[in-house]
Amino acid sequence: MDMTAAKRTAGQVAAELVEDGMTVGLGTGSTAHWFILAIATRVRNGMTIRAVATSLSSERLAREHGIDISDLDARGIDLAVDGADQVDPDLRLIKGFGGALVREKVVAAAARRFVVVVDPSKVVDRLSGRVPLELLPFGVEATLAALAETGGVFSLRDGAGGEPLRSDNGNLLGDGRFGVIDDPEGLAELLDSNPGVIGHGMFLGMADSVLVGEPTGVRTMVAAGRG
Ligand code: A5P
Numbered sequence: 001m002d003m004t005a006a007k008r009t010a011g012q013v014a015a016e017l018v019e020d021g022m023t024v025g026l027g028t029g030s031t032a033h034w035f036i037l038a039i040a041t042r043v044r045n046g047m048t049i050r051a052v053a054t055s056l057s058s059e060r061l062a063r064e065h066g067i068d069i070s071d072l073d074a075r076g077i078d079l080a081v082d083g084a085d086q087v088d089p090d091l092r093l094i095k096g097f098g099g100a101l102v103r104e105k106v107v108a109a110a111a112r113r114f115v116v117v118v119d120p121s122k123v124v125d126r127l128s129g130r131v132p133l134e135l136l137p138f139g140v141e142a143t144l145a146a147l148a149e150t151g152g153v154f155s156l157r158d159g160a161g162g163e164p165l166r167s168d169n170g171n172l173l174g175d176g177r178f179g180v181i182d183d184p185e186g187l188a189e190l191l192d193s194n195p196g197v198i199g200h201g202m203f204l205g206m207a208d209s210v211l212v213g214e215p216t217g218v219r220t221m222v223a224a225g226r227g
Pocket residue numbers: 027028029030031032082083084085095096097098099100101104
């Protein structure tokens with residue numbers, strides 16, 4: 001299946017959820033890209049929105065296509081739309097392969113509705129593998145050593161020229177690597193309890209629905225007890 005077409009379909013269908021006057025959270029990555037472009041078309045055709053970006057790259061893309069970007073303020077967000085790296089049947093997510101996980105989580109948490117857009121390769125039975133992290137530079141070696149007690153294997157990401165890769169917030173980006181994650185909530189709690197961890201890519205209980213782009217259109221996943 002053509003994954004680019006799947007991402008585009010999911011992004012375009014999500015853009016139809018936006019209503020005039022809304023404050024909209026713009027996600028990051030190759031699927032959110034299509035959402036942003038579809039929103040730009042609607043803005044050109046007269047729709048008025050306030051847009052908040054989850055990364056400098058999405059901000060740049062949005063501005064290039066004529067969408068003004070606002071700060072996230074106390075009014076919050078009506079609808080945030082973002083991609084994901086994994087989605088399980090309970091709509092628990094792993095996000096952040098693109099490194100924007102902290103701003104993405106802040107935007108998702110401020111959103112009255114959080115819709116996730118993915119291609120079918122992201123839908124899994126159980127979360128596993130790589131969990132992105134944003135880490136405080138101060139004491140990062142101690143942080144990594146403490147994190148190893150969770151049972152994962154942790155490393156920093158390399159950026160250009162062999163320097164450690166930094167987020168838009170100036171912190172270090174890293175990843176924990178796990179097998180199947182039997183207890184996502186327990187792991188999230190362990191990661192949250194480490195003071196050197198600014199944020200992690202497990203988004204649990206946050207997504208209201210997931211739009212999966214498929215050859216025939218979009219399949220909507222809704223968590224049990226929601227929607
Ligand atoms: C960015 O930091 C990520 O959380 C992305 O939302 C996620 O990696 C999905 O990206 P793609 O849509 O490019 O797969």
